Amino acid sequence: MAKRNSLYIRIVEGKHLPIKDITGSSDPYCIVRIDNEAIIRTATIWKTLSPFWGEEYNVHLPPSFHTVSFHVLDEDSLSRDDVIGKVSISKEVLAANPQGLDGWMNLTEVDPDEEVQGEIHLQMSVVGDGDIPKILRCQVLEARDLAKKDRNGASDPFVRVRYNGKTQESAVIKKSCYPRWNECFEFELDDAPPDTPLSVELWDWDLVSKNDFLGKVLFNINRLQSAQQEEGWFRLVPDKPKHSQHEGTLGSLRLQLRLRDETVLPSGHYHPLTSLLCQSVGPNLNGNSPDLIMLIDETTTAESRQEVASNLVKLYLGQGLAKDFLDVLFKLELDKTSEPNTLFRSNSLASKSMESFLKVAGMQYLHRLLGPLINRIFEEKKYVELDPNKVELKEAGCTGLHRVHTEAEVIQQSTSLLQSYLSELLHAIVQSASYCPVALCQAFQQLYRRVSKRYPEPEYRKVKFIAVTSFLCLRFFSPAIMSPKLFHLREKHADARTSRTLLLLAKAIQIIGNLDTLNCCSKEPWMVPLQPVIQLGITQLKDFISKLVSCDNSEDLCLQERMSLQCGSMEKEGFVLLHRTKDKSMLMTSPFKKYYVTLSKDTLSYARTQHSKKTSFISLPRILAVEKVEEKSFGSANVMQIISSQDNGQMETLYLDCKSVNELNQWLSALRKACSHNTDTMSCYHPGIYKGERWSCCHQKEKADPGCDKTKHGVTLQEWSDPLDPDLESQLIYRHLNGVRPAIWEKYQEMIKPEQGGDREALEGDKLDVVKRLFSVLQDLQDSHTAVEEEEKRSKNKNFLLELQT
Template identity: 90%
Template sequence: MAKRNTLYIRIVEGKHLPIKDITGSSDPYCIVRIDNEAIIRTATIWKTLSPFWGEEYNVHLPPSFHTVSFHVLDEDSLSRDDVIGKVSITKETLAAKPQGVDGWVNLTEIDPDEEVQGEIHLQISVVGDEDVPTILRCQVLEARDLAKKDRNGASDPFVRVRYKGKTQESAVVKKSCYPRWNECFEFELDDDPPNSSLTVELWDWDLVSKNDFLGKVLFNINRLQSAQQEEGWFRLVPDKPKHSQHEGSLGSLRLQLRLRDETVLPSGNYQPLTALLCQSVGPNLNGNSPDLIMLIDETTTAESRQEVASNLVKLFLGQGLAKEFLDVLFKLELDKTSEPNTLFRSNSLASKSMESFLKVAGMQYLHRLLGPLINRIFEEKKYVELDPNKVELKEAGCTGLHRVHTEAEVIQQSTNLLQSYLSELLQAIVQSASSCPVALCQAFQLLYRRVSQRFPEPEYRKVKFIAVTSFLCLRFISPAIMSPKLFHLRDKHADARTSRTLLLLAKAIQIIGNLDTLNCCSKEPWMVPLQPAILLGITQLKDFITTLVSCEDSEALGQQEWMNLQCGSMKKQGFLLLHRTKDKSMLMTSPFKKYYVSLNKDTLSYARTQHSKKTSFISLPTIVAVEKVEEKSFGSANVMQIISSQDNGQVETLYLDCKSVNELNQWLSALRKACSHNTDTLSSYHPGIYKGERWSCCHQKDKADPGCDKTKHGVTLQEWSDPLDPDLESQIIYRHLIGVRQAIWDKYQEMLKSEGEENRETLEGDKKLEGVTKLFSVLQDLQEFHAAVEKEEMSKNRNFLLELQT
């Protein structure tokens, strides 16, 4: 049994942001923080006060997280980025809305007194008896992960303890966000009013300017007297928020958030549900009787369809039945479609499932297909425009020293460029027929054959091709061209000029995907200059599909590829800056060097070039910690460390400097997932470096010191290349089915009635209908398992509170 917190984040757009640049605009981007730890940085959208990001992430979080915040900044190339404002949403707010948060939220001013982070380790006790005055004793031990308030990337923290107007202060610990004091403060305890409190405050000491507030913890005196003692790590909280003078004037963000707090049961509990689902995609589906997948299809709402589709695809991939699942959905969609022109054009369960499948099975194929062309367009940054109403002659430049381009020349030049891009892309598609993943080929073969059987008439001969292109072009290739960052093809969004080029190219691919040779440019007549290239593309695409669906790959090869998809092994690679130290002090004279780093199933390898024969390896089972490094250590906020154990008992630390916070968290995420089953991992680590005979984070001189901060394993980014998690996928499907249980029953009864009362007994006796009855029984069993787990948790919490009181 495990607790899983998953936060879905979609940063949609912003509006009415304030002007920060002399151009009368801003260059906004977002930083997403979980309890003040930056985990995501969006792309910068240049020269706009109404940016659109459209970026979405799934983040796995520890159950102990408190807040997710979105900081909006204006990027400046010459000076420090300007802060615009923030939106903070607590875990309690998200948990109170299980359907999710979706809407516009006003940005608020960032108050330094509210920007606190970290924890403090305290031991507070009440001592004394009848003959001796009662003493309130506060032992201040240490603190960790404090905010960095000084320009040197650290703080000079001290503690201020207040009780009934009396104040005592600790010593100042210089240049540390992980200070240790081990000081004791005592106050004589009087008869206190009900609401009297002990306040422990942390401050950053400054010699010249005003001390900076780092956070505080409050304790109720009456509760302390009842418990006699409290010890542990306490989270620092901000001071009382001040009224903002900029309320409502900083613009707003449109966010979509959904928190899933799942209790995942042991695998055995989900086996009956998995078995039922697998039976429902067998080869003998009877379309005349209600089936479990059919009932799920009919009762899934638009709001939950994407999540249900994604998890069903993953579940059936894990069971080796993804082809069969997609085939069932194809048949269900075709059975209820009478007009072939609308086939797979809606956001049905079949369409969403095929989309999810393409991202799992075809993402690497997509990168090989589009990568070179997308990179070319980004590098050339040519001005491209076909619409006369949008042509900007000053953007197009001059033909010579004195003459500006005419509108006709701009359109002709744009046509030539787009034809060149389109020709390169279509050539890549045609040549990819032999290298297209077998899993994709087989899925498209199933789709092609099902549509051919459903619409065999000669007048519908194009429909089987359009069914394939509706997914391949309209839902996969074209969206990736329009938004390459969202498909991991580029690190950043395109600028306005490049974005327009990508949009026009995506439109051309959409027109080709529609396979309409007669009216290919009727909706947008200004696309007519591309008509010859589009008509040629339609012919090339049809030939490509014919080759794709007729390829006779060996069954063994196909099965092997499907097995690889089921394993979902995490792979990651790319150039990073690397620094290695083997049981020695950090040598700052040894700079980071560029290496090509590859994460595979069993090893992390690195070499000076991608194809170098001289390669170094770290065996994944030897990794004992994967953590971030303090910014002040190397002057970079995006450094991580990989600590591995050696045969001689010593440790080796590998430092990797990433280009951005996104790349940092992707590598952290991938490595933590790959090492999730490692044993003998560290429970604490040093976020700093060992330099000058001491640790930079806690100033301890012993290099073998166990560490001043606890290791973190909870914040990871979920990506399309994630390993499958059968238990979590089954749990999400179970939760969905519980939510639509009544709708399934109603739909089931409706289907029975539609067969006629005279056949009802026969239908109910049919073994194929037993699945619905079994489903309710399985759901009931899972509900009881969850209830038992919740009861056990409540019992543990109750016993813990009783122990505190005694």
């Protein structure tokens, strides 16, 4: 049994942002923080006050997280980025909206006194009794993960303890976010009102400017007197929020958020549900109606359809039945469609499932196919425009020293460039038939055959091709060309010039995908110059589809792909700045050097070149921790450390300096997932480095000191290359089906209504068994979850009673 928190995040767009640049605009981007730890940075959208991002993420979180916040900043190349504002949402708000949040949220001012983080370790006690005056004793031991208030990437913290009008202060610990004091403060209790709180505040000491607030903890003295003693780590909270003078003037963000708090039961609990789902699509249907899939299709709402489709696709991929599942949906969709021109054009469960399938099973194929051309377009940054109403001659440049391009010359040059791009893309598509994944070939083959059988008439001979291109071109190739960032083809969004080129190329692919040779440019006549290439492309695409649907579907290849999907590639590679240091020599005697780092199923290896024979590696089971490093340690905010054990029992630390916060979190996430089953892991670590005979984070002098901060194994990013998790997918499907039980029963009643002259009993006998079995399986799972929840309550009550007794 496992607890899994996942947060779906979609950063849609912003509006009415304030002007931050002298050009009268801004260059906004978002930083997503979980409890003040940056985990995502969106692309910068240049020169706009109404940016559109459209970026989606799934983040797996530990149950202990408190807040997710979105900080909007304006990127500046010559100075520090300007802070525009933020949106903060607590875990309680997310949990109170299980269907998710979707809407515009006003940005608020970033108040330094509210930007607190970290915990403080305190021991509180009340001593004295009878004739001896009672003394309130507060022992301040240490703190961790404090906010960084100084330019050196640290703070100079001290503690201020307040009680009954009296104040005492600790020593200042210089340049540390992990200070240790071990100081004791005492106050007399007799003359204080009974409701007087004890306040423990943390401050960053500054020599010249005003001290910065780092957070505080308040204690109820009455409760403390009854318990006599209280010790532990206490989360720092901000001061009371101040009224913002900029309220409502900083613009707003449109966000979509959904928190899932799942209790995943042991695998055996899900076998009946998985078995029932597999039987509803398997090869043993013998022509019978797939009632369960039909019920799911009919009772899934537009809001939940994408999530349900994704979960079902992953479950069936893990069972090796994705082709059968999609085939059932194809048949259901064909039965409901009377007009072939609208086939698979709606956002039905079939369409959403096929989209999810393409992204899970075909992303590597997409990268290999589109990557070279997308990179070429980004690097060339040519001005391309075919629409006379949008041609800007100043953007096109000059043909000579003095003469500006004419409109006709711009269009002619643009036509030539687009023809070149389109020809290269069509050639890549045709060549890709040899390496298209077997799973994709099988799905398209089944779709092609189903449509051919449904529309055998000569006048519909193109429909079977259009059915394939409606997914391949209109829902896969074209969106990836328009927004390569959203398909992980590029790290950043395109600028305005490149974006227009990509849009025109995507339009051309959409036209080709429609296979309309007569009216291919009727809606946008300015696309006519591309008509010869488009018509040739239609012929090439039809030939490509013919090859695709006649591919070899050998069982060995299918089994290999199925195992690859079940295990996940878990691979990540690329050039990273790296520094290696062993336990005996942790002084920084050499700079970071560029290495090609590869994460495979069993090892993390690194070499000076991509194909070097001289390679060093770390066995993944030996990795003890994968964590971030303090900014002040190397002067960079994007350094991580990999701590591993050696044969002699000593530890070795490998430091990776990444280009950006996104690359840093991608490496952290990939390594944490690869090491998720390691048993010998560290519970605490040093976020600093050992230099000058002490740790830079907590100033301890012992190398073997156990660490001053908690490891954060729980934060990972969900990516398309992740291995399948059948238990989690089964749990998510169970939760959906359990929520729509009444709708399933209502739809079942409609399904068994006899047509004129029909036999209700015969219909009921066939379909009632499926519904009864489904409801029985759902009830068993619900009972198991209830038992788990009751056991957790008993455990919490038991722990609470033990705390009271102590």
